[in-house]
Amino acid sequence: MTTASWAGRSFEAEVGAVAHGGHCVARVEGRVVFVRHALPGERVRVEVTEDKGGSFCRADAVEVLEPAPERVEPPCPVAGPGLCGGCDWQHATPEFQRELKARVVAEQLQRLAGLDIPVVVEALPGGPLDWRTRARLVVGKAGRAGFRAHHSHRVIEIDDCPISVPAALEPVLSRRWRPGSELEVTSDGDGQIHVRELGMVRGKRRARQIQGGLAVQHAAGRDWKLDAHGFWQVHPAAADTFAEVAGDWAEAPEGGLVWDLYAGVGLFASVLAGQVGPDGEVVAVESGRRAVSDGERALSDLPQVRWRSGRVEHVIRELPGSPSVVVLDPPRAGAGRAVVESIVERAPARVVYVACDPAALARDLATFGAHGYRLERLRAFDAFPMTHHVECVALVVPKTVGGPGHDGPREPTG
Ligand SMILES: C[S@@+](CC[C@H](N)C(=O)[O-])C[C@H]1O[C@@H](n2cnc3c(N)ncnc32)[C@H](O)[C@@H]1O
Incomplete structure (x- = not known):
């Protein structure tokens, strides 16, 4: 019909x-x-x-x-029907935005993992505006930058973006660009602005660094230098918050073996390295070659961190030993069944899962659940105010004491 x-x-x-x-x-x-x-x-x-x-x-x-x-009245003039697709909840109070996100996380966990748990979404410091340190803009036909309308290629040109760190977008909004190109902007931990233009030149996609390029960030008690357009948390308080929760829940034993999967430049690896100490080993797995080299440089004072460059789903099968703790922070699609099964095969005592999509988290928790593990703790954070995005950190442990999972010092695998 x-x-x-x-x-x-x-x-x-x-x-x-x-x-x-x-x-x-x-x-x-x-x-x-x-x-x-x-x-x-x-x-x-x-x-x-x-x-x-x-x-x-x-x-x-x-x-x-x-x-x-x-x-409430949206603080942004281009938040509304047919306008900018970047924010979803400008028309709700910040408290109610967090309540909406909590309902979504709870519903995804219930529907996809069969878990009935109360969820609270915690605010990060700084309020709902002026938090966004990274943005990708597109250039409209008139050469002015903006964001795409929801589910559309239409460009909504902007004069400002109230959720972005003040002045972060000034270098791209103050001039004209080649129509159709994309602009990546990062405001780093020192307030320096980095701009990269992505466009097609003679049929090939080309990136041109317009300003800056090497970002400085400060988190987990360290200073980091990394590709300004590589992965780093968007909210200024997020890296420290997630590193603290991951560290608290990992409880990696001194001298132990732990894995940091989807490691980026090694934010969590740095915390885990402090826990296992010089006699332990942190295996950091990351597919981005530049992230690995930035991470190697940033953590060169921690020889217990061993980097493996490659895709987790391939590398994990070849990793020797049985980690007592696994921290994983996959992209939006989640880790997936094969990676979760590879993790549980090694019977870690604790798994700390950092997730930017509650649906992917719920699917992976269902897989953990089918293999003798259970969700022990969950915290959720409003790391993206005004948008529908929410970050969760989950602690997953073996269902039975003495079941899968082990703890304690081990011989490093070299
Ligand atoms: C959400 S970020 C987490 C980075 C890091 N944990 C942090 O907090 O800074 C995910 C990282 O996984 C990497 N990545 C994506 N897919 C991957 C894969 N299949 N295997 C290994 N790394 C992957 C990305 O390059 C990115 O650095």
Whole structure:
């Protein structure tokens, strides 16, 4: 049966629960409508923005008929229907944004991992604005930089971005660029701004460093120098916060073997190295060659950190020994079944999982659960205020005492 597309249709709707991805669910004529710019409990007029057929379509709330008590005026002039796709919750109080994220994390854990646990999303210091230290902008037809509209290639040119660190975007917003190029901006731990332009030159993608290039960051009691456009946490308080929680929960034994998977430049490896001491060993696995060389340089005073350059899913199978602790911080897709199975095969006593996508975390927790491990603790942080993103840190341990998992000193594997 073919049904006419709802795209462009406008109707009133009662807004229901929040869903993962920065929208809420409304049910209309037997279909699910994912509504952006609305809050649970509101009555709104929506306009359907995308309908690919099937059981759901996407819509924007274009008029609020009965507002929720948590609704506020967005501080950004380009936050709203059809405008910048960068933020999702500018129209909610910061407290309610965290409540929405907590509901999403709890729902993902329940649905994908069968875990019923109360979730609290904690604020990081600094408030909901002026926190973003890294951004990727695109250049519109007129040569001015901006962000893409939600689910669209359309460029929304901007004069400012209130969630970004003040003045971070000034070097890219104060001039014109080649239309179609992308601009990566990083404000580092010393407030230096780094700008790289990514564009097509004679059919090939080229990166041109416009300003800076080597970032300085300060976290976990160390100074780091790294590629300004390589991975580093976006929120200024995030690296220290996650390193502290990961360290507290890892409890790596002195002289022990531990793994830091998806290590970046070795933020967690540096903390773990302090715990295992000079007689222990931290194996840091990272696929980015530049991150590995930056990490080797940054941690050259910690010879117990051994770097392995390559993809975790391949390297992990060849790693010798049985780590007592594994810390992993995979990209959005999560670690996946094969990596989780490789971890549990070595029976670590503790696994600390740092996750930027609660759905991927929940899927991986389900795999841990099927292999004799359970979620022991979970903390969630609002490391991306105004957006739907949320960072979780999970401690995973063997289900039974004396089951999979071991602890204590070991011989380094060399
Ligand atoms: C979320 S970042 C974590 C970095 C580091 N833990 C930190 O907090 O700074 C994920 C890292 O994993 C790396 N990565 C992505 N996929 C990978 C893979 N399959 N194998 C190894 N590293 C990977 C990325 O280059 C990135 O540095």
